[in-house]
Amino acid sequence: MNALDRALTHPLTRNVTPERRPFDLAAYEAGGGYGGLHTAIGKLTPAECLQIVKDSNLRGRGGAGFPTGLKWSFVPMEDGGPGHKYLICNADEMEPGTFKDRLLLECDPHQLIEGMILAAYTIGADVAYVFIRAEYLLAERLLREAIRDCYGKGYLGRNILGSGYNLDMHVHSSAGRYICGEETALISSLEGKRANPRAKPPFPQVSGLWGRPTIVNNVETLCNVPHIIERGAQWFNDLGLTEDAGTKMYGVSGRVKNPGCWELPIGTPIREILEGCAGGMEDGYAFRGLLPGGGSTDFLVAEHLDLAMDYGTIGKAGSRMGTGTMIVLDDRTCPVAFVQNLVAFFARESCGFCTPCREGLPWSAQLLAELEAGRGQAGDLDTLAMHVDFIGTPGNTHCALAPGAMEPLASGLKYFREDFQRHIDGRACPYCEREAAA
Amino acid sequence: MSELIPALSADELAAIDAEIAHAPYRDAVAVDALKIVQRHRGWVSDESLKAIARHLTMSADELEGVATFYNLIYRHPVGEKVILLCNSVSCWIKGCETLRARCREGLGIDYGQTTADKRYTLLPVTCLGACDKAPVLMLGDVLLENVNPAGLMATLGASGEEGT
Ligand SMILES: Cc1cc2nc3c(=O)[nH]c(=O)nc-3n(C[C@H](O)[C@H](O)[C@H](O)COP(=O)(O)O)c2cc1C
Ligand code: SF4
Ligand code: FES
Numbered sequence: 001m002n003a004l005d006r007a008l009t010h011p012l013t014r015n016v017t018p019e020r021r022p023f024d025l026a027a028y029e030a031g032g033g034y035g036g037l038h039t040a041i042g043k044l045t046p047a048e049c050l051q052i053v054k055d056s057n058l059r060g061r062g063g064a065g066f067p068t069g070l071k072w073s074f075v076p077m078e079d080g081g082p083g084h085k086y087l088i089c090n091a092d093e094m095e096p097g098t099f100k101d102r103l104l105l106e107c108d109p110h111q112l113i114e115g116m117i118l119a120a121y122t123i124g125a126d127v128a129y130v131f132i133r134a135e136y137l138l139a140e141r142l143l144r145e146a147i148r149d150c151y152g153k154g155y156l157g158r159n160i161l162g163s164g165y166n167l168d169m170h171v172h173s174s175a176g177r178y179i180c181g182e183e184t185a186l187i188s189s190l191e192g193k194r195a196n197p198r199a200k201p202p203f204p205q206v207s208g209l210w211g212r213p214t215i216v217n218n219v220e221t222l223c224n225v226p227h228i229i230e231r232g233a234q235w236f237n238d239l240g241l242t243e244d245a246g247t248k249m250y251g252v253s254g255r256v257k258n259p260g261c262w263e264l265p266i267g268t269p270i271r272e273i274l275e276g277c278a279g280g281m282e283d284g285y286a287f288r289g290l291l292p293g294g295g296s297t298d299f300l301v302a303e304h305l306d307l308a309m310d311y312g313t314i315g316k317a318g319s320r321m322g323t324g325t326m327i328v329l330d331d332r333t334c335p336v337a338f339v340q341n342l343v344a345f346f347a348r349e350s351c352g353f354c355t356p357c358r359e360g361l362p363w364s365a366q367l368l369a370e371l372e373a374g375r376g377q378a379g380d381l382d383t384l385a386m387h388v389d390f391i392g393t394p395g396n397t398h399c400a401l402a403p404g405a406m407e408p409l410a411s412g413l414k415y416f417r418e419d420f421q422r423h424i425d426g427r428a429c430p431y432c433e434r435e436a437a438a
Numbered sequence: 439m440s441e442l443i444p445a446l447s448a449d450e451l452a453a454i455d456a457e458i459a460h461a462p463y464r465d466a467v468a469v470d471a472l473k474i475v476q477r478h479r480g481w482v483s484d485e486s487l488k489a490i491a492r493h494l495t496m497s498a499d500e501l502e503g504v505a506t507f508y509n510l511i512y513r514h515p516v517g518e519k520v521i522l523l524c525n526s527v528s529c530w531i532k533g534c535e536t537l538r539a540r541c542r543e544g545l546g547i548d549y550g551q552t553t554a555d556k557r558y559t560l561l562p563v564t565c566l567g568a569c570d571k572a573p574v575l576m577l578g579d580v581l582l583e584n585v586n587p588a589g590l591m592a593t594l595g596a597s598g599e600e601g602t
Contacts, residue, residue: 094567095565096527096564096565097526097527098567099565099569099570102567102568127460134473135522135567135576172470175469175473175511176508176509189469192461192463192465192467192469194503253569254532259569259571260570261570295527327527327528341527345564
């Protein structure tokens with residue numbers, strides 16, 4: 001595939017070659033980079049950019065799938081007097097099983113920066129932050145270098161491309177806590193506080209960082225923006241195979257032959273990703289189910305494999321596309337222990353602000369651990385179902401961490417109920433026994 | 439008893455002040471300041487915490503609330519290198535518990551513990567975003583991928599354990 005074809009069909013990964021250092025500013029530009037910037041800044045008005053992004057039908061790639069243009073349109077555009085408006089890139093990527101933003105950050109940092117400049121221009125932000133998790137040290141260093149080069153070139157700072165538009169960009173390296181990825185918790189953290197989520201409304205679009213209008217977008221979402229601005233909304237819509245637009249970074253991990261992350265048209269069938277890209281199951285392992293988009297999405301099983309990986313289709317099947325990075329459950333891994341690992345993780349990472357999450361998640365994790373250890377009791381599955389009802393109902397908790405934590409448990413109880421029951425009846429984990437015998 | 443709260447070093451102050459320069463309030467850089475001091479000293483002692491709080495004109499109690507919230511701010515001394523072992527689901531499927539057991543046997547430490555020679559501290563960490571190369575861990579600043587339990591102790595350079 002030649003470079004232009006690749007740029008047209010695989011915009012996000014056109015420059016991605018994990019084996020070499022990412023393009024520096026000059027190489028990125030030589031490959032057509034900052035074309036979106038030159039298309040827009042000083043030539044299109046923010047309102048025109050907003051319309052293109054709205055028409056593109058880009059939806060947030062951070063997990064919730066909220067339409068990006070619509071989100072941006074809530075930012076007040078009248079001259080709000082003194083004070084800043086903020087754009088924040090969410091590069092916290094800590095959702096279990098999710099490994100797509102790291103690739104984009106490490107392999108093409110300028111793409112993200114260009115997307116951020118365009119997003120900031122569209123909403124009239126004059127300060128932008130990349131909120132990056134502490135462990136992404138290489139990505140942090142590459143971003144800092146790239147930002148420095150952009151200041152040198154006049155793509156950041158004052159009077160960008162002679163347009164009169166000013167933008168400063170900073171990198172904030174976090175200190176490690178999953179809840180920081182939730183956008184209002186992220187804002188609290190960026191203010192130097194404990195990362196407790198905030199009540200909505202007011203929404204960050206109106207009152208976010210330091211009480212000022214703020215947009216938080218995922219890395220992958222922002223990386224799409226330069227291409228949309230440069231090539232137009234229709235091109236982006238045409239990339240998708242189903243009702244959704246663009247491409248998506250899909251990933252597969254677990255016991256498959258070729259785990260990895262690939263950019264594919266959004267709406268690619270699960271089977272094509274699982275078997276075509278990931279090579280199917282490792283020898284000696286059979287497929288039992290998968291979480292389609294990270295640790296806080298509901299299981300899908302064999303009957304779902306021909307579904308399209310898009311927001312609507314996966315939603316109708318009772319799960320969520322989430323981050324689009326699938327975690328595969330095989331037939332030699334215990335579903336109870338699998339779910340226990342996840343619930344224990346969410347219990348550990350609960351910010352402790354509200355009772356159902358702070359108390360209910362450790363309780364659920366403990367019950368699952370007892371089941372796994374062969375000490376389960378007759379009523380345990382009912383107790384777990386009660387937790388699913390209570391913790392999992394949106395509105396009972398202050399943020400979406402707790403309902404998300406219940407998704408693998410609720411769907412696990414549905415699809416793998418036999419396995420749960422056998423732990424109680426047999427007073428042992430059947431999978432551990434088999435491993436021990438092998 | 440010349441100084442109850444030791445001063446922050448010139449390097450530390452310069453780095454913290456560079457953050458303050460683009461923040462609307464001094465205490466907005468609390469997390470950055472904790473990280474800067476930890477980078478220089480390995481961990482954040484009570485004395486360091488007080489010195490940072492004073493520099494940011496906030497109460498030490500409030501800063502303690504921030505410091506203890508974040509998993510990677512160490513309020514206890516840690517070893518020369520921290521081993522961050524990913525124990526999220528994809529690494530768990532691929533055997534992170536075996537790696538943990540290796541650390542227990544080979545280094546004599548479990549989560550939250552430091553070897554007697556102060557070389558290593560073992561901590562669990564959230565999915566490191568490298569699930570296609572599971573199991574993974576970070577040894578200090580370096581990400582190790584597809585970690586083989588048999589070779590782990592050789593990698594760590596610990597004695598009394600041979601890779602097979
Ligand atoms: C507990 C929790 C953790 C989250 N972690 C992340 C994350 O690491 N990265 C991310 O982009 N979004 C994360 N989100 C979603 C964000 O709240 C937010 O929806 C997203 O950053 C918005 O960007 P988008 O519209 O571009 O998707 C998380 C949400 C919750 C509830
Ligand atoms: S649901 Fe959990 S993480 Fe979210 S605010 Fe409540 S306690 Fe904190
Ligand atoms: S689960 Fe270990 S890197 Fe993702």
